[in-house]
Structures are given as structure tokens and as C-alpha cells.
Amino acid sequence: MDKFSDMAMFVSIVKHQGLAAAGRDLSLSPATVTARLQALEERYGVKLLNRSTRHVSLTESGELYYKACIEILDNVSEVENLIQNGVREVKGSLKVVAPKDIGKQYILPILNEFSELYPDVVPYLYLNDQISNIAESGMDIVVRYGELADSSLISRRLAPSRRVLCASPEYLAKHGTPSTPQDLVNHSCLVMLRSNEELKTWHFQERDKKKSITVVPRRFSDDGEVIRRWAVEGAGIALKSVLDVQADITNLRLVTVLNRYMKNFNTSMSVSSADLNVVYISKKYQPKRIRLFLDFLFERFNDLVEESEKSRM
Known part of the structure; x- marks a missing residue:
């Protein structure tokens, strides 16, 4: 053979x-x-x-x-x-995986637009926060938050982000607004599950001072979109990426609290620890459809970042 x-x-x-x-x-x-x-x-x-x-x-x-x-x-x-088809024809499968919030709010419309430009590319969109072994997953492109430990993969920042604590105005009116991380132990908190681990210890930094708080979970989910919906519905306080909840903040469905602190699910407080990244396997000859989609994805996110910065001015 x-x-x-x-x-x-x-x-x-x-x-x-x-x-x-x-x-x-x-x-x-x-x-x-x-x-x-x-x-x-x-x-x-x-x-x-x-x-x-x-x-x-x-x-x-x-x-x-x-x-x-x-x-x-x-x-x-x-x-x-x-x-067989000439250098100008773009066809084949395109497998993309992203967290549910980002996937539905941002990646889905971008992928739809790309599909209209290249109808012979067949998109697969997986909404999953749990991809751990990218090389074995069969994915072409992985959209994920945070820094990357595997140096054999290519990781490029798609958009800057940060963690925010947020709750609905109704929840804060009823239960009060926390003024220090320690106050969170008296609040209902909405906690993520990651690989069956309860992410209920939240980490804070103000200048050079660091503090970790084990919150009192009100509800758990392994789906970031569910956590966001619960927060909007007034079930408690959530620790989310600002990109996930930006539209809710803009439309006053959610309010951020403890804004003077940096926050994270782990002890890493580096500026890039909560950024949104695109990860893919390094290839000398990247298929044309993947190269084109990466360029398209970065172009669209650059537009989104610019619009977001203008809205803050």
C-alpha cells in the first residue's frame, strides 16, 4: 500500500x-x-x-x-x-467552532455573508465552549477566549476584550449594588461549568492588590449564552466577556459593576487573558477557502471594533 x-x-x-x-x-x-x-x-x-x-x-x-x-x-x-477546478474557484468544507454567545451574535452573520460570496464553500458552525484538543477536533478554525498554551498552533487576536461583572437593573434595584468583591458573597451569582468544573472562584485585581472570592452560586450552566440570559432576566450577577454582553449593556438590559477591578476566572490578569482569538493549525499551504475566510473574519471584526469605539466617543 x-x-x-x-x-x-x-x-x-x-x-x-x-x-x-x-x-x-x-x-x-x-x-x-x-x-x-x-x-x-x-x-x-x-x-x-x-x-x-x-x-x-x-x-x-x-x-x-x-x-x-x-x-x-x-x-x-x-x-x-x-x-480540477482552476485557481479561482473556491469550494470545500469550512469547519468553524466558537462559543455560543460569540458564535450566534457575531460568527453566524459573518459566515452567512461569506457563504453568499462563495456559495460552493459548505460551512459547518459548531457552537461549543469545550474544544480542548484542536489538532484532533477536525476543525479548520477555532474562535476562543483567552491565551493559548499550545505553541504548535497559530493564535491571532480577533478582538480585544475583558471580563465584566454584570446584572440587570431590576436585580440591582432589588438586591443592591456590590461595592467590593467581598460583597459578592451576599449576592446570587451565575456560575459557568467548564469540563464539569464549577468556576465559582472569581479573581480580582485593583492596582497591585489581588483578591479571590468564592461566590455563592444561584445557578450553573456550561453554556455562556444561558448565563447571559439568566443575568438579563434578573437571576443574579454574571462574570462575562464584554463582547458577549455589549449589546445588552448598550440597550440597558445589563449594568456592569465593580468596574475599577480587573476580573477573570483564573489568576491570570494579563491584558490579553480575555481577548477573543482565532486559532488554527499551522500549515505551509493553507487551503484558499480558509485563507479567504480568515481575511474576511478579521475585516469584519475590525469594522465591529471601530464601530464600538465610535459609540463610546
């Missing part, structure tokens, strides 16, 4: 989390997939997968090989597309 077929098989095993499932995807018997995987590992002299009867996981060498396979196969697909 040629190396490209082996790469496609290996990617299918990882994607479908099993040799039998990959065999069904590629119309190969489980015995054939097993034999080819063993031959692949013998060829390179390394173990690529940890295998059990129900699960497979990448070894360190396997992760390197998987990332290389994805990039090479994508590049080959792009070259084939250019040869």
Missing part, C-alpha cells in the same frame, strides 16, 4: 476511535486494518497507538504522525481541487 493510503487509514482510525470503525469507513476488514497498522508501526519502528478492546489513544509519536497526516492530506486535496 502507498503512504497516502496508510495516512488516510491512520486518520480514519483516530477520527472513528477504533480499527473496526475505520475499516467500515474505508470498506476494509478489521484484520486488514490491523495488519496495515502493524506494518506501519514496524516501518517507522515506533508505537503509534495505544490500543484496547474499546479505545485507542495516540502515543507521542502517533500524535506527531497524525498531525503530519492531516496537513499532508489537506494539502493534496487542495492541490487536486486547484488542478
Whole structure:
């Protein structure tokens, strides 16, 4: 078998989390997939997968090989597309994942506009706050808040942002406005869940002084859009990205509090820790549809930032 077929098989095993499932995807018997995987590992002299009867996981060498396979196969697909359809035609899938609030308020209309310009590009929009392994997710573009630890990926700032504490005017009129972080223990707070972790310890900084407060949760959700809606409905105080709630603040549905403090879900208080970023796998030959959408996305967000700055003047 040629190396490209082996790469496609290996990617299918990882994607479908099993040799039998990959065999069904590629119309190969489980015995054939097993034999080819063993031959692949013998060829390179390394173990690529940890295998059990129900699960497979990448070894360190396997992760390197998987990332290389994805990039090479994508590049080959792009070259084939250019040869068959000409350099001017833009087509293929475009997989984008974003947090629900940002995804619905900003990414969705931008993606709709892009689709009108390039109707042969098929968009996939995933609304998910939980993407952790971008390389294995199959996504082309990940929109996310905060700094990036994985240096093998490209991360570019899409828009500056910051964390704000916010509540509805009705809630504050009924329960009072906190004047210090410590006052939050006497308030109903709306708390995010992230990978089943309750983000109920909120961190504050005023000048050089730092303080952490464990709030009293009124409600929990792993969906940032739900947290925002609860805040608008008067259920309590939420810690949100200002981009998520800007329209609510502008229209007086939400009011920010404790504005003299920097705030975050973790101890990082760097200026960029709450910025909105675009993350993607570094590729020497980025497919044209992805390059075009990245340029389009940054252009639209630049317009949004400029409009926001004008409205504050």
C-alpha cells in the first residue's frame, strides 16, 4: 500500500476511535486494518497507538504522525481541487467552532455573508465552549477566549476584550449594588461549568492588590449564552466577556459593576487573558477557502471594533 493510503487509514482510525470503525469507513476488514497498522508501526519502528478492546489513544509519536497526516492530506486535496477546478474557484468544507454567545451574535452573520460570496464553500458552525484538543477536533478554525498554551498552533487576536461583572437593573434595584468583591458573597451569582468544573472562584485585581472570592452560586450552566440570559432576566450577577454582553449593556438590559477591578476566572490578569482569538493549525499551504475566510473574519471584526469605539466617543 502507498503512504497516502496508510495516512488516510491512520486518520480514519483516530477520527472513528477504533480499527473496526475505520475499516467500515474505508470498506476494509478489521484484520486488514490491523495488519496495515502493524506494518506501519514496524516501518517507522515506533508505537503509534495505544490500543484496547474499546479505545485507542495516540502515543507521542502517533500524535506527531497524525498531525503530519492531516496537513499532508489537506494539502493534496487542495492541490487536486486547484488542478480540477482552476485557481479561482473556491469550494470545500469550512469547519468553524466558537462559543455560543460569540458564535450566534457575531460568527453566524459573518459566515452567512461569506457563504453568499462563495456559495460552493459548505460551512459547518459548531457552537461549543469545550474544544480542548484542536489538532484532533477536525476543525479548520477555532474562535476562543483567552491565551493559548499550545505553541504548535497559530493564535491571532480577533478582538480585544475583558471580563465584566454584570446584572440587570431590576436585580440591582432589588438586591443592591456590590461595592467590593467581598460583597459578592451576599449576592446570587451565575456560575459557568467548564469540563464539569464549577468556576465559582472569581479573581480580582485593583492596582497591585489581588483578591479571590468564592461566590455563592444561584445557578450553573456550561453554556455562556444561558448565563447571559439568566443575568438579563434578573437571576443574579454574571462574570462575562464584554463582547458577549455589549449589546445588552448598550440597550440597558445589563449594568456592569465593580468596574475599577480587573476580573477573570483564573489568576491570570494579563491584558490579553480575555481577548477573543482565532486559532488554527499551522500549515505551509493553507487551503484558499480558509485563507479567504480568515481575511474576511478579521475585516469584519475590525469594522465591529471601530464601530464600538465610535459609540463610546
